[in-house]
Amino acid sequence: xxxxxxxxxxxxxxxxxxxxxxxxxxxxxxxxxxxxxxxxxxxxxxxxxxxxxxxxxxxxxxxxxxxxxxxxxxxxxxxxxxxxxxxxxxxxxxxxxxxxxxxxxxxxxxxxxxxxxxxxxxxxxxxxxxxxxxxxxxxxxxxxxxxxxxxxxxxxxxxxxxxxxxx
Numbered sequence: 001x002x003x004x005x006x007x008x009x010x011x012x013x014x015x016x017x018x019x020x021x022x023x024x025x026x027x028x029x030x031x032x033x034x035x036x037x038x039x040x041x042x043x044x045x046x047x048x049x050x051x052x053x054x055x056x057x058x059x060x061x062x063x064x065x066x067x068x069x070x071x072x073x074x075x076x077x078x079x080x081x082x083x084x085x086x087x088x089x090x091x092x093x094x095x096x097x098x099x100x101x102x103x104x105x106x107x108x109x110x111x112x113x114x115x116x117x118x119x120x121x122x123x124x125x126x127x128x129x130x131x132x133x134x135x136x137x138x139x140x141x142x143x144x145x146x147x148x149x150x151x152x153x154x155x156x157x158x159x160x161x162x163x164x165x166x167x
Contacts, residue, residue, distance in 0.1 A: 021122075025082060029119075030126035032079070037068040039116070039133040041140075064137055066119060067110035076109045083119060086111030117141040 046061040069091060070076065080088045086109050093103035111119060120134045127134050 021082070026122055027126045029079060029083070030123035032075070033066070033068060033123055034127055034129040036070050037066060037130065039066045039120075039130060039137065040064070041133065041136060062140065063112075064116050064140070065110060065112040066116045066137075067108055069106050069108045071104040071106055073107045076107050080109055083111075083122075085115040085119065114141065 040063070042063045043060065044063075045058050047056045048059055050057050068076065068079070076088055080086060088107065088109050091106040091108045093106060096102060117137055117140075120137045124131075124134055124138065
């Protein structure tokens with residue numbers, strides 16, 4: 001059971017397609033991610049094959065991924081269908097608990113790179129626990145991507161709350 005979608009396959013789909021999602025769905029996804037999710041950001045040198053000639057070149061690469069692992073498959077299938085990005089895979093568990101029963105099967109939804117950026121932009125106003133990592137992902141991609149997010153600026157959370165009268 002492996003599902004995957006990528007927004008790169010259809011160039012007509014953009015961040016603004018998420019505009020039609022309900023705020024309650026976005027808030028639910030943000031809460032689900034705050035509770036069960038994780039963001040991994042790694043910058044390290046990587047060996048890559050040269051385009052011309054033989055040998056390798058070393059480049060300083062950044063790996064960005066976000067994932068949610070849980071035992072309830074139906075929630076992750078819904079998340080995968082609503083967001084339209086990422087992969088959904090089984091994450092089998094081996095062994096027994098202390099009381100002798102088997103561990104439950106886990107399922108993992110995962111997205112990487114620009115898909116992770118788009119999901120971070122979507123859940124940013126509603127996130128609390130993972131907010132520093134989400135802002136780190138947004139700041140990394142806001143400088144590089146062609147389309148403008150929030151007029152090309154990453155908004156400070158305190159300014160956003162004041163603007164929306166949330167404080």
